[in-house]
Amino acid sequence: MSEIAIVGAGPYGLSTAAHLAAIPGLQVRIFGEPMSFWRSMPRGMLLRSNWPATHIAAPAAQAARLGLDAFAADEGAVPYPVPLDRFVAYGEWFQRHAVPSVDRRQVASVEAAPRGFRLRLADGETVEAERVIVAAGIRGFERRPERFSQLPPELVSHTAEHPDLGRFAGRSVLIVGGGQSALESAALLHESGAQVEVIARDRIIHWLQGRASKLFHHQMGSLVPKLLYAPTDVGPAGLSQLLARPALFNTLPRGLRDRLWRRAVRPAGARWLVDRLREVPLRLGYEVTSVAEKGGRVLARLSDGTDRQVDHLLLGTGYEVDIARYAFLAPGLVAGVHRVKGYPVLGPGFETSVPGLHILGAPAARTVGPIMQFVSGTRYAGPALLAYFAPRYRARLAPQWQCA
């Protein structure tokens, strides 16, 4: 029986385990293949988050030793923007140094048990834990609009399904969406020899770090940008600082918080995609209104009444959190979690209304704020969990974590 079981070894699971290791004697087990979600992303992808926002957070005493800079010094230079394969390597390096004892087995199910929770692992073994911290990410939450469901998977797929977009070389692909996944997929497809067209509902594409803000940064030196943008790098100038302080952000009325959340994570593309997309037609202000299969291809009708016939339709339509879609969580447990629109309502320490069941990462965004949708939110999550667990395990705490 362990005290805490963590499900998932991505940035949040690893960062949490690294923080909880500061509590001597606390029995924590962490399950899952490290960084596996990131390994499923398209080869050649670059991270959109900036350098400080790409560190996986570690306890303050180890932060410098476990940051991206230390990784680069140890394992070779990391270019910026950070390429996907270097970030995966960084996550694995972080795991080896901070959380060497990851159990790589998948958790097949989590259900309530007399003294907490019972976890069944992929090979059938069961383990028990007093508490479970779910850090399982967004895999399975892909948004697939109903109107595309009639097409078979050979003709329509989500950007989440393609670690190698090179398989579309020489074929025509219609991409739906105007956010980073859609736009970066368009660039990667174009560069690998596919004929690509992007259809996006918004009339403009929001480019992050646009000309105005670049000029502004340049003229004002580095102090002003630092005042306006927090290292978490989520949200525009000013709002970025508010979102980096969940305790302050959460004093605002719910409606305003929801509006600011939508603003902070609206579909947007990294500025470095502009040149790479020069030869890709971007149809802005259009929708795909209907689709049908025709001769083994996709016939798509757009909102202006024109048709496209393509080999494949790629949904860059993002993700929508619904913890009921975590296949490993027993329906009885999910039923006990107070939820709003698929998000769990969380208390201190990310605890759900099921005592001992904690949920981190994107599902925590409705309670904590949009930083939870990004790696940089680990800066908040780890210390918040320690602050929650500290009183419970006070006698065992290393001196730097003891509260007065």
Ligand SMILES: Cc1cc2nc3c(=O)[nH]c(=O)nc-3n(C[C@H](O)[C@H](O)[C@H](O)COP(=O)(O)OP(=O)(O)OC[C@H]3O[C@@H](n4cnc5c(N)ncnc54)[C@H](O)[C@@H]3O)c2cc1C
């Ligand atoms: C294309 C794309 C690009 C992105 N780019 C950025 C970026 O540049 N910067 C940024 O900050 N964020 C980016 N994100 C968001 C990113 O998903 C999150 O920041 C990050 O993954 C959050 O970490 P996590 O630990 O919550 O989730 P994950 O990284 O998904 O880790 C969760 C882990 O849990 C594992 N898991 C799930 N279920 C189980 C189970 N039953 N048993 C065991 N293990 C399990 C998964 O396999 C996974 O490895 C991007 C997302 C996408 C889709």
